[in-house]
Amino acid sequence: MKIGFIGLGIMGSRMAMNLIKNGFSLIVYNRSKEKAxxxxxxxxxxxxxxxxxxxxxDMLITMLxxxxxxxxxxxxxxxxxxxxxGGSLWMDCTTVNPSxxxxxxxxxxxxxxxxxxxxxAGSKKPAETGQLLFLVGGKREDVVFCxxxxxxxxxxxxxxxxxxxxxxxxxxxxLLLGEAMIAFAEALNLGxxxxxKRSVLLDVLLESPVTAPYLSxxxxxxxxxxxxxxxxxxxxxKDLQLASQSxxxxxIALPALNVxxxxxxxxxxxxxxxxxxxxxxxxxxxxxxxxx
Ligand code: NAP
Numbered sequence: 001m002k003i004g005f006i007g008l009g010i011m012g013s014r015m016a017m018n019l020i021k022n023g024f025s026l027i028v029y030n031r032s033k034e035k036a037x038x039x040x041x042x043x044x045x046x047x048x049x050x051x052x053x054x055x056x057x058d059m060l061i062t063m064l065x066x067x068x069x070x071x072x073x074x075x076x077x078x079x080x081x082x083x084x085x086g087g088s089l090w091m092d093c094t095t096v097n098p099s100x101x102x103x104x105x106x107x108x109x110x111x112x113x114x115x116x117x118x119x120x121a122g123s124k125k126p127a128e129t130g131q132l133l134f135l136v137g138g139k140r141e142d143v144v145f146c147x148x149x150x151x152x153x154x155x156x157x158x159x160x161x162x163x164x165x166x167x168x169x170x171x172x173x174x175l176l177l178g179e180a181m182i183a184f185a186e187a188l189n190l191g192x193x194x195x196x197k198r199s200v201l202l203d204v205l206l207e208s209p210v211t212a213p214y215l216s217x218x219x220x221x222x223x224x225x226x227x228x229x230x231x232x233x234x235x236x237x238k239d240l241q242l243a244s245q246s247x248x249x250x251x252i253a254l255p256a257l258n259v260x261x262x263x264x265x266x267x268x269x270x271x272x273x274x275x276x277x278x279x280x281x282x283x284x285x286x287x288x289x290x291x292x
Pocket of ligand 1: 006007008010011030035063066068069072073093094096121124231235
């Protein structure tokens, strides 16, 4: 089986490498070709257009940034969707909103393509070590078909329901991720401005049940104010925006989320967008500096 892989950013490049390490045969495409180089050295083939790639594969995986990027590559000029062979399977791992996923699933179906949404929980390191958790929506037989791929790239997959349910669960995950990060960053900023040492705050809070456990893995970011990117802040803002949109479409109110997403939006405007999302701490610190 030939697998196409489109989107070789922080996550996609590492996921694709794990497929190669597990013996899968890959044809890859990325907007910026240089990011494909390590994969080409490891044996992947290159295709210079999504449409051309689609004609050479039995299955396609996409790991792009936003719904807009997915739609453009699927249906735009040189898009892959109407070039994939009938009966082939498209797995979209991009974090998108459930209504967008359902739209893509319908388009795929109209083109006789099977579709699975499989966004991931876990960041750069789990992507590298094959420890991702896949949140999967789609038909049972298609999910079963994808199982060897989930095993090569992740530690576990959960089949949540029909198309869009993987994306729905991902919205829920990232609401918690984004809100917990802001709560912690605000707590650190308050504590430090009250005269507490940052090291003391980190020691106490990261051991305490009031703090989300995942924040322990971010300790060095706060300690050294080094926000080397694992999960870009701009994609956190995008995910919270999509969660807000999903809430609107389902007529429910998420008041805290709608404030918090705008804090990330301001941080992006101030130049923190490509830093790790933990840089929201630095954004709050900067905006709390006392005037001279
Ligand atoms: P990234 O490093 O920014 O990679 C984004 C990818 O999308 C790149 O391959 C980029 O191409 C491509 N792309 C963006 N816009 C495009 C366009 N208009 N046309 C063609 N290609 C385009 O992001 P990432 O961290 O790997 O994240 C990928 C997805 O996974 C996002 O939906 C994110 O929310 C989700 N996610 C990320 C993490 C994480 O920790 N990083 C964890 C879970 C889920 P170029 O290389 O040419 O820019």
